[in-house]
Amino acid sequence: xxxxEQDMAAEGNGRPVALVTGASAGIGxxxxxxxARRGCDxxxxxxxxxxxxxxxxxxxxxxxxxxxxxxxxLTDEADRRRVCDHIHKTPNLQYLVNNAGFGTTSLFYEADxxxxxxxxxxxxxxxxxxxxxxxxxxVERGRGFVVNVSSVAAFLQGASGxxxxxxxxxxxxxxxxxxxxxxGKGVKVQALCPxxxxxxFHDVAGIDRSIAGKFWWLxxxxxxxxxxxxxxxxxxxxxxxxxxxxxxxxxxxxxxxLLNHAGQKRHETTGDYPA
Ligand SMILES: NC(=O)c1ccc[n+]([C@@H]2O[C@H](COP(=O)([O-])OP(=O)(O)OC[C@H]3O[C@@H](n4cnc5c(N)ncnc54)[C@H](OP(=O)(O)O)[C@@H]3O)[C@@H](O)[C@H]2O)c1
Numbered sequence: 114x115x116x117x118e119q120d121m122a123a124e125g126n127g128r129p130v131a132l133v134t135g136a137s138a139g140i141g142x143x144x145x146x147x148x149a150r151r152g153c154d155x156x157x158x159x160x161x162x163x164x165x166x167x168x169x170x171x172x173x174x175x176x177x178x179x180x181x182x183x184x185x186x187l188t189d190e191a192d193r194r195r196v197c198d199h200i201h202k203t204p205n206l207q208y209l210v211n212n213a214g215f216g217t218t219s220l221f222y223e224a225d226x227x228x229x230x231x232x233x234x235x236x237x238x239x240x241x242x243x244x245x246x247x248x249x250x251x252v253e254r255g256r257g258f259v260v261n262v263s264s265v266a267a268f269l270q271g272a273s274g275x276x277x278x279x280x281x282x283x284x285x286x287x288x289x290x291x292x293x294x295x296x297g298k299g300v301k302v303q304a305l306c307p308x309x310x311x312x313x314f315h316d317v318a319g320i321d322r323s324i325a326g327k328f329w330w331l332x333x334x335x336x337x338x339x340x341x342x343x344x345x346x347x348x349x350x351x352x353x354x355x356x357x358x359x360x361x362x363x364x365x366x367x368x369x370x371l372l373n374h375a376g377q378k379r380h381e382t383t384g385d386y387p388a
């Protein structure tokens with residue numbers, strides 16, 4: 114089913130609609146699956162259309178939900194506008210999941226300028242634009258959920274993760290600000306901060322999964338379940354698993370000089386940074 118067919122399906126049946134970016138893999142695909150199980154119609158967004166179509170067909174067959182796809186490169190302004198136009202035409206959009214993202218191992222000053230700027234486009238501009246497109250109708254209806262997929266890296270800074278940490282910190286701050294604005298309006302926003310999670314993220318970034326022991330790895334299904342369960346509660350910044358909650362708490366009280374030192378040591382030995 115293409116995006117126009119999805120428009121019609123969504124208008125026709127009155128079911129809640131969920132739009133998930135980065136739905137072709139990893140955490141985004143798990144969001145799509147769990148939201149379909151909750152009876153949502155879906156709009157799946159990413160660059161790899163065939164993957165989106167295969168998932169849309171599977172979820173339509175399994176859960177009898179309407180599932181449309183939009184192939185869009187969210188670092189591209191015209192593509193972002195296409196997705197925003199679709200949001201404007203979807204009056205019963207109940208869930209917006211801003212999940213698309215990527216990591217790198219480059220040093221900021223060595224990377225091609227497209228890389229850090231692409232991260233700003235994808236991790237900052239896309240969530241801001243899509244959320245701005247979605248919120249007015251959600252506020253008017255007095256119901257809606259926006260999940261911004263951030264990271265425990267939002268609580269860190271460090272070599273080779275300069276833009277990743279900075280853009281994820283933006284997402285946390287953006288979401289906390291929105292939560293204050295939206296209090297009492299029936300619309301819930303969440304910054305989801307996973308740690309290392311099994312997905313394609315590390316393959317795409319060229320990061321060896323052996324940088325962290327098994328203890329630190331989370332299952333993407335669990336991350337998404339934790340996020341959706343927390344939408345019924347009061348927490349805005351959601352950190353799946355006790356170990357990462359503890360780590361984030363510790364990071365908040367660790368002096369900056371110690372964080373810098375640890376980050377530098379980590380980069381010297383592995384070239385990597387936390388997810
Ligand atoms: N995995 C982890 O350890 C971890 C930890 C903390 C936070 N996160 C965050 O979780 C989110 C999802 O990552 P993941 O772990 O599921 O990684 P993943 O398996 O690599 O999935 C990334 C998704 O983002 C999409 N995407 C990437 N660039 C895009 C672009 N320019 N335009 C549109 N879509 C794009 C990809 O689809 P296409 O390639 O088809 O476009 C894919 O669907 C990211 O925001 C990441 O920062 C991940």
